[in-house]
Amino acid sequence: MDMEPDAVVRQRLSSQLLREPGAPSPEAALQNLLAVQAQEFPYARWSLAQRVSRSVDPPVTAADIEGAVADGRILRTHILRPTWHFVHRDDLRWLLAISAPRLEQANASTYRRTGIDAATAAGSAQVLARAVADGNHLTREGLAEKLRGAGFAAKGLELAYLIMHAEISGVLVSGTPVRSSGGALKQTYALFDERVPGSPETVPTRDEALAELARRYFTSRGPATVKDCADWSGLTVTDVRRGLELTLAAHPEALAQTVTDVVVLYYSAGAATVEAHAQPGNDVLSEAGPRMDLIQCYDEYIMGYSATRHYMGGGAPAFPFEGQPMHVVLLDGRMAGSWRHTLLPGRCELDIRLANSADRPGSPLAAAVQEAVDRYGAFTGLPAVRVHYGAKLEGHT
Numbered sequence: 055m056d057m058e059p060d061a062v063v064r065q066r067l068s069s070q071l072l073r074e075p076g077a078p079s080p081e082a083a084l085q086n087l088l089a090v091q092a093q094e095f096p097y098a099r100w101s102l103a104q105r106v107s108r109s110v111d112p113p114v115t116a117a118d119i120e121g122a123v124a125d126g127r128i129l130r131t132h133i134l135r136p137t138w139h140f141v142h143r144d145d146l147r148w149l150l151a152i153s154a155p156r157l158e159q160a161n162a163s164t165y166r167r168t169g170i171d172a173a174t175a176a177g178s179a180q181v182l183a184r185a186v187a188d189g190n191h192l193t194r195e196g197l198a199e200k201l202r203g204a205g206f207a208a209k210g211l212e213l214a215y216l217i218m219h220a221e222i223s224g225v226l227v228s229g230t231p232v233r234s235s236g237g238a239l240k241q242t243y244a245l246f247d248e249r250v251p252g253s254p255e256t257v258p259t260r261d262e263a264l265a266e267l268a269r270r271y272f273t274s275r276g277p278a279t280v281k282d283c284a285d286w287s288g289l290t291v292t293d294v295r296r297g298l299e300l301t302l303a304a305h306p307e308a309l310a311q312t313v314t315d316v317v318v319l320y321y322s323a324g325a326a327t328v329e330a331h332a333q334p335g336n337d338v339l340s341e342a343g344p345r346m347d348l349i350q351c352y353d354e355y356i357m358g359y360s361a362t363r364h365y366m367g368g369g370a371p372a373f374p375f376e377g378q379p380m381h382v383v384l385l386d387g388r389m390a391g392s393w394r395h396t397l398l399p400g401r402c403e404l405d406i407r408l409a410n411s412a413d414r415p416g417s418p419l420a421a422a423v424q425e426a427v428d429r430y431g432a433f434t435g436l437p438a439v440r441v442h443y444g445a446k447l448e449g450h451t
Contacts, residue, residue, distance in 0.1 A: 057312040057319065062277050062365050063387040065321055069276050070355050072347055072387075076107030080119055081127050085142045088270040089149065091357050092130050093138040095239065096395075097350035097381060102128075102140065103433050104347070113432045120239065123231060126249045130228040130241065132221045135288045136160065146250050150224060152263045156288045157222045161215060168212040170219065178206055178216045179225045183245060191229030191242040217243070224254075261300055264289075268297030272309055275358040276321025285360035319362070343418040346426040347384040348393050348406070356382065379405055385422075395430070402436040 067073045070087070077083035083105035084090060092098035099119040106114045122128040129146055133139050136157045141149060165175070178201060185200040186192055192200070197217060201208035208216065220226040220243075229244030247253075258266070271283045280298065284291045298320065302309060310323040349355055351371040356363065363370075368389030370382050383391035383406060391408035404427055413419040423440065431438025 057277060057314045059365055062314065062319070062362075065277055066275065066355065066365070067387050069274055069322055070358070071105035071274075072349075072355065074107060074109075076109075077105050078107060078110065080106060080114055080122055081142060082106075084128060084140055085145065086270075087274045087354050088145060088267070089134060089139040089141050090354055091137060091352040092140045094350055094352060095130070095138075095241075096397075098138075098140060098352070100348075100430070100433060101350055101353050104349070104429070113429075115433055115435050117435065120231065123228065125230070126228075126244075129249060131226075132218050133157070134286070136218070136222070143250055146227070147224070147252050147254075148257050148263050149267070150222070151254075151257045152260060152267065152293075153288060154222050154224075156290075158219075160288070161218065161222075164211065164215055165219070168215055170212065170215055174206070175216070175219050175223075177204075178208075179220050179223055181206070182217070182220045182243075183225050186226065186229070186243055186245045187248075189244070189248065191244045193232065193240050193242050197243060221246075224250075261296070264293055264297030265300035265304065266297075268294060269301045269305065269308060271358075272298070272301075272320040273322040273324075275354065276309070277312060277314070277319035277362075278321070278359060279317055279319055279361050281361040282359045286358055317361070344422045345386055346390075346419075346422040347387075348404075348426050348430060349382050349384060351380045351382055353382070355384070379407060383408060385410070385419075395434070396441075397434065397436065400436065402431055402434045402438040403441045404430060404438055405441055 071077050071083055077086060080102040083102050090098060090101050096116075099116050102119055103114040103116070119128070123130060126143055128140050129143050130138060130140055131146070133141060133146075133150060133153050165171070181201055181204045182197060185197060194213070194217065198208045198213050201213070201216065206216065217226065224246045226243045227246045227249050229242035229249070231239040232242055234240050257263075267287060267289075268283065271286065272278060275282070275286075280291055280294050284294045287294065307323055309320050311318055311320050313319075356366065356370050359365075366384070366387070366389050368382075370389060371380065379392040379394035381393050382389055383393050390410060391406065393404060393406045396403040396405070406423060406427070410419070413423050427438045427440050
């Protein structure tokens with residue numbers, strides 16, 4: 055039986071923990087999703103916090119996420135396609151084992167262009183490993199200094215790919231961030247084996263890892279297709295099909311499937327049970343009035359899909375046009391506008407621009423906007439206020 059688009063949206067919101075019951079902690083939210091794209095660090099923190107249950111009191115804040123990154127419960131590294139992702143420390147070793155060969159293949163042309171051959175990569179990795187050993191976490195600039203001292207040019211693209219190669223090789227991973235002179239957090243790097251539990255000998259087999267990736271992907275992002283998973287993970291369609299086959303054989307009760315537009319979508323069997331109670335006349339999944347979610351433009355609700363991203367009703371991520379915000383406003387799970395924050399001393403300004411002008415004072419939509427603003431303010435730990443179309447409040451810089 056075909057699944058209606060509204061049902062796909064409802065189930066994705068639930069699978070992705072953007073609806074209650076949510077996760078008990080940011081770490082649990084991350085383990086549910088397996089990996090969360092995180093090149094926009096300030097906004098990626100919110101991607102985790104907004105998936106924690108609203109029943110958690112006090113609410114999760116940006117400082118809580120930063121603390122988890124600082125002590126290594128949550129790690130930030132290049133993996134999957136590759137780009138920056140948050141990964142839980144308990145998942146990184148096995149996920150890297152199946153991701154690394156594809157990452158090296160994707161980076162091969164850049165390695166050649168920058169003169170990074172096997173000897174250069176191995177030699178630089180040894181230098182970097184010694185540099186950060188025994189908890190000596192270093193920034194990118196600190197790593198560059200160590201490499202140059204060992205005779206490497208370590209500039210520009212070459213430096214970036216020497217560091218990325220060390221991440222992919224299981225030599226470096228994120229360390230405790232440090233504050234810049236301007237107050238922004240800066241990434242540092244630590245020795246992989248000092249931050250990630252286990253050892254190469256404890257990594258599951260490739261088949262076991264493929265099965266786990268497939269299970270975690272489809273239960274946290276379903277309904278989704280095999281191609282969605284392949285594009286998200288950077289693995290081949292053949293690998294994803296293999297993982298799915300093994301998961302269905304070992305846990306036939308874990309996943310359900312449906313056919314929509316002649317495409318097979320897989321999702322959590324538990325979600326299928328919930329959806330069965332959400333038929334017309336049954337308000338199990340309904341909420342009073344519209345629901346607005348402010349999500350980052352690289353949120354997993356967007357980046358978790360390729361072939362079926364259209365269900366969210368808009369094109370994202372998109373390059374901002376003429377100063378427009380690039381992050382995404384969802385209204386009942388569908389794209390309805392854009393937003394961004396500006397963090398100032400003593401307050402957080404939110405520029406929220408909606409395609410629909412129905413957010414008149416006192417309207418249900420205006421109430422949904424205010425709820426989203428208040429929730430984001432609680433996350434930042436600052437009073438939050440909505441500003442309109444680039445308007446500046448007094449004291450804005």
